[in-house]
Amino acid sequence: xxRIALISDIHGNLPALQAVLDDIAEREIESIYCxxxxxxxxxxGHLVVDLIAKTCEKVIRGNWDEFISKPTEEEALLWHQxxxxxxxxxxxxxxxxxxxxxxxxxxxxxxxxSPRSLYERIHPWNDRETLLSLFQxxxxxxxxxxxxxxxYGDIHNAYIQHFEGKTLFNVGSxxxxxxxxxxxxxxxxxxxxxxxxSAVSVQFxxxxxxxxxxxxQAIEADMPLLNEYIQELRTGVYRGIKxx
Ligand SMILES: [Mn+2]
Numbered sequence: 001x002x003r004i005a006l007i008s009d010i011h012g013n014l015p016a017l018q019a020v021l022d023d024i025a026e027r028e029i030e031s032i033y034c035x036x037x038x039x040x041x042x043x044x045g046h047l048v049v050d051l052i053a054k055t056c057e058k059v060i061r062g063n064w065d066e067f068i069s070k071p072t073e074e075e076a077l078l079w080h081q082x083x084x085x086x087x088x089x090x091x092x093x094x095x096x097x098x099x100x101x102x103x104x105x106x107x108x109x110x111x112x113x114s115p116r117s118l119y120e121r122i123h124p125w126n127d128r129e130t131l132l133s134l135f136q137x138x139x140x141x142x143x144x145x146x147x148x149x150x151x152y153g154d155i156h157n158a159y160i161q162h163f164e165g166k167t168l169f170n171v172g173s174x175x176x177x178x179x180x181x182x183x184x185x186x187x188x189x190x191x192x193x194x195x196x197x198s199a200v201s202v203q204f205x206x207x208x209x210x211x212x213x214x215x216x217q218a219i220e221a222d223m224p225l226l227n228e229y230i231q232e233l234r235t236g237v238y239r240g241i242k243x244x
Pocket of ligand 1: 009011037062154155
């Protein structure tokens, strides 16, 4: 059996990432895949990119990882661009769209937001047809087959649903969770690369971390949109402005 830790939406929150990596190490999990949005919102995107590149076996692109490279006059985005610098921006832009593999007879597909786009946001309360569309493929994906198991990030809200023989889950957010104010990640376990059917498990983990340390780092960095960030970390309630 292989266990893979799936992490997503770190958003520059280093204390949250460190707490999750410590938990993964304590469980002796061999592989970590990151589902994107390494940066943006939080104060330490540069350090998070370096740590993710070092510790994760596979990393895919999130919406922030893509649009952060685009020319902008938005003050907050310029601040993050400057902190990251050209090399990290090039790394983020180069990340692939999806991760696909077979595990215990299931076709598994992982992406950031939807199989079609980094900017299509799908919540667990969306209609059944919309949720089922997450199993489809598109030109963006690595292969054109329908998936049996789909995992994604983007919405910062961990959940699992089963329907029509398929399993859909969201891994939640490491650095900016919007349901419980503890870092979220998922452990996927099964027989990697095997086409014969056997058990697959999806385990949700919540990790407490020092929110105060993250806030102190944000203040220290003199980060833009500081109050909105502090409020989100402390309450798990979305700031309600469309910065994606
Ligand atoms: Mn995100």
